[in-house]
Amino acid sequence: MxxxxxxxxxxxxxxxxxxxxxxxxxxxxxxxxxxxxEEKAREWKEKLHQEGYDIAIYYADVADYDSCGxxxxxxxxxxxxxxxxxxxxxxxxxxxxxKMTPENWxxxxxxxxxxxxxxxxxxxxxxIEKGFGRIINISSVNGQRxxxxxxxxxxxxxxxxxxxxxxxxxxxxxxxTVNTISxxxxxxxMVMAVKEEIRNQIIAQIPMGRLGxxxxxxxxxxxxxxxxxxxxTGANLSINGGQHVY
Ligand code: CAA
Numbered sequence: 001m002x003x004x005x006x007x008x009x010x011x012x013x014x015x016x017x018x019x020x021x022x023x024x025x026x027x028x029x030x031x032x033x034x035x036x037x038e039e040k041a042r043e044w045k046e047k048l049h050q051e052g053y054d055i056a057i058y059y060a061d062v063a064d065y066d067s068c069g070x071x072x073x074x075x076x077x078x079x080x081x082x083x084x085x086x087x088x089x090x091x092x093x094x095x096x097x098x099k100m101t102p103e104n105w106x107x108x109x110x111x112x113x114x115x116x117x118x119x120x121x122x123x124x125x126x127x128i129e130k131g132f133g134r135i136i137n138i139s140s141v142n143g144q145r146x147x148x149x150x151x152x153x154x155x156x157x158x159x160x161x162x163x164x165x166x167x168x169x170x171x172x173x174x175x176x177t178v179n180t181i182s183x184x185x186x187x188x189x190m191v192m193a194v195k196e197e198i199r200n201q202i203i204a205q206i207p208m209g210r211l212g213x214x215x216x217x218x219x220x221x222x223x224x225x226x227x228x229x230x231x232x233t234g235a236n237l238s239i240n241g242g243q244h245v246y
Contacts, residue, residue, distance in 0.1 A: 004029065007030070007134075009088055010119060012035060014088075019218040022051075022218070023219060025054075031056075033055050036089075056075075056078070062118055072119070076126070082127075084135075084136070084225045087136070087137045092153055094150055096148070105152045109155065109159075112156035116137055120135055133176035135179070136180075137181070138217075139181065165234045181237050184239065184240025184244065185243070187214065191211060208241035216239060
């Protein structure tokens with residue numbers, strides 16, 4: 001890569017986000033990490049610093065359009081325009097639909113789906129002006145199929161790919177690619193929070209018989225961010241150990 005690209009990873013302090021930040025850094029990107037929880041982020045930055053990673057961290061509530069705008073304005077002032085945006089921030093509020101509250105519906109839709117609009121809207125025009133950009137949306141196998149207890153999450157994750165497909169078409173001739181990655185069950189805190197008995201039932205449905213590793217997803221993110229992936233756009237790349245094939 002001739003010139004270092006700036007990549008912004010939202011929800012960077014989680015398991016997947018951390019692995020992505022490290023891999024992107026190792027691959028020569030200037031990595032910027034978004035966080036929401038101040039205390040967790042400070043500890044995270046310190047830990048990564050000790051491991052040799054120099055990563056700037058910026059606050060934004062990705063569910064809030066103006067908060068994302070402020071963050072991206074500050075990053076642009078401090079470092080330059082964002083070349084690669086990884087929309088990775090996400091939460092779960094699982095529960096059978098018949099018991100799902102409007103609050104748990106809205107929280108998941110706004111953090112997992114509105115966030116994609118909120119962040120992408122602020123980086124897209126500078127990318128168009130530059131003639132280069134990468135938008136990488138981290139969806140889920142449960143957006144491709146369904147999952148008991150995840151009506152909110154599946155809806156948001158499926159929506160992310162609808163967004164990717166349309167934006168990919170709109171900016172294909174501007175040097176910008178827009179893609180979705182749909183990880184299956186990866187060994188993150190989010191998956192480990194599922195009751196052990198249920199988690200074991202899920203693992204039994206994965207032909208590879210194991211959870212995915214965070215690095216396995218991070219490699220794909222870094223590849224999509226690279227110049228080698230310049231003809232891939234509007235795609236939904238599965239990475240799920242064979243759990244959902246179609
Ligand atoms: N299939 C069919 N029926 C099921 C079921 C299933 N998988 N799970 C529960 N049920 C049934 C129960 O037996 C119960 O039946 P009765 O009413 O007849 O007794 C009924 O559905 C309701 O069960 P609960 O009261 O236990 O339901 P709940 O609202 O508490 O929700 C749950 C249960 C928390 C959703 C639990 O099923 C669960 O944890 N499921 C896993 C969800 C999951 O995979 N989350 C992934 C998180 S990680 C992630 O999202 C990352 C990623 O992208 C992959």
